[in-house]
Amino acid sequence: MSVSSLSSLSSLEEEMPRTRRRNAIKLNAFEEYNDMQFRARFRVSKETVLFLESQFGSSLKPLTKSNRAIQPVDQILITLRFYATGSYQRVIGDIFHIEQPTVHRIVHKVTAKIAAMKSLYINMPTSDEFVDIANGFYGIAAFPRVVGAVDCTHIKILSPGGAQSEVYRNRKGYFSLNVQMVCDANLRIRNVIARWPGSVHDSTIFNDSPLCAQLERGDFGNMVILGDSGYPCRPYLLTPILNTQTPAEEAYNRSQISTRNPIERLFGVLKRRFPSLQNGMGLKIKNIPPVIVACAVLHNVAIIRQDNLQEAEDSLPYVEEEPTVQSIDRDTNQNFLVRSMIINTHFSH
Template identity: 35%
Template structure:
């Protein structure tokens, strides 16, 4: 009976009919009793049923008040708490919310729509901790499906800011400043950036699964990063599966093509032995023999260590990228978007000299990358020898 719905007005009508029939039977059994017109009684029954119907309709039109969970006001906390949970202080968080507001605010007649600030901070909390969305949603006072719906939108909004926050140094003044900073750190001249790749662990994709399997036998996205001496990222390429060689990513990137075309007049990148020696990309000596070559490799290693420190800092800041916290269980395209968003946020933190995550242990991908078989560029060999002698 619980699953059978009978409208109240119908029940009322049936009950009245039963009563009238019962009364009519008794009246026929007692002929001396005065019988009133039964038609009026049926009319009364119909009126009562109609009134019951109107009452049901009226009640159905009364909208029940929805019960919403209390939402967390994260901005009620101080800067140290905000940096601990979202990696950025109040002023930068507010600026970021204002920049993203035009893409995240939507016209709606609903009350209790998720505010832009809560969308942004909840997304940053996910990126910063790598915490499962359900746990983070509970702390935010929103449902997990709601959180899943707006995280990609916030990530896409942050990615649209990448052009203004991730820029390769092209002007002479900017390059000169970076060269001075690298020379102060490593005594290596004319360096405009340190380059390396890092692997972001992902769940095995359903398509082209083998191409994402790297040499250490876990599925990943191989991400190319270039940074300056202050650990600010100047180039990010996040679209290649884990089996792709570091040198291939550079060769096919816009930065690699431009440098190969001679856009850079003076200066070079610093890369490890996985990359080919180029006039614009200096690598260490494979088998240093002289004291000069050892000294070159030592200074080169100090300069190149900046990118290793940058990668470690970014993964500590945005734990969703760190394999120790598990793998990203999203489609590779979504993972690439998350990586770029984390790079934008990393630069925001670095440019404002925010404290580094503690403890910051410099970690490198335990993936040995052998150089591709490629004939040495004679001009690059002479350039490295000349730099070696001058050092």
């Protein structure tokens, strides 16, 4: 039995008599834990939980007035505990003394509510934000006109089985979803795509994305995004030079790599806040993307509310994934003109 599966009971639940579970008194987490203990268990502050309840709690209210009905705030806590533990059922059962089918229903219902907030909290910068976003990136290593950094990260899943299962096995050998994100210099997520199998290349995900179409249309003016060498160089997507030949190109590479570092930091912070994204989830594949999106929304909510985890820098270190390098580096076509111009204008001194 997988401890990370929502489809099976934990050993604790199997051993606990049904009468005990039925009559158990649920823990009042707000009173039981101080602020630090609460954050450690639910990954956000008490105030942020109450904020979430104010946003969609009315839609979670139980239909009956039974004294065993689970209130909206507890449903949110159950879901947060799921994100925080990699879906260990016995931990959730210990705290709330509820049965697995109820946990299953609550997690998916609350996840859908949080994920539905995506359009409010995850958006590419508007023209009014361009200057502030670009200044944030410029302050890192003097790279101009940057509106975002893009990269992909793998979220572990169980083998889906069947004839198509191998498409989910990534080049590291485990099953995953390959998730693309764009962030700004403050680690705020600006774009997320969470539906591609682990074997799909980063550049394929980008080329198929609505974001690529927006950039092709010129929706962001002369602003650019930065990517690693797993992406093709474009007028709007600037990548490192694989084989530098001049001091200006070396300076460009140093600045480019430092300036896109926020996306690597983001993946570390996101997976430390919600360890289920690091450890993997034993859900059906169709149910995993909403959880990823919900965690991304919660990350941005936490940034806006300045809800920081004190231990974030010291636990669950994130290991940067090496990109699969694009085979073409230099060319004279228009895909490289913007990169060459920035090298000559800003890094040739």
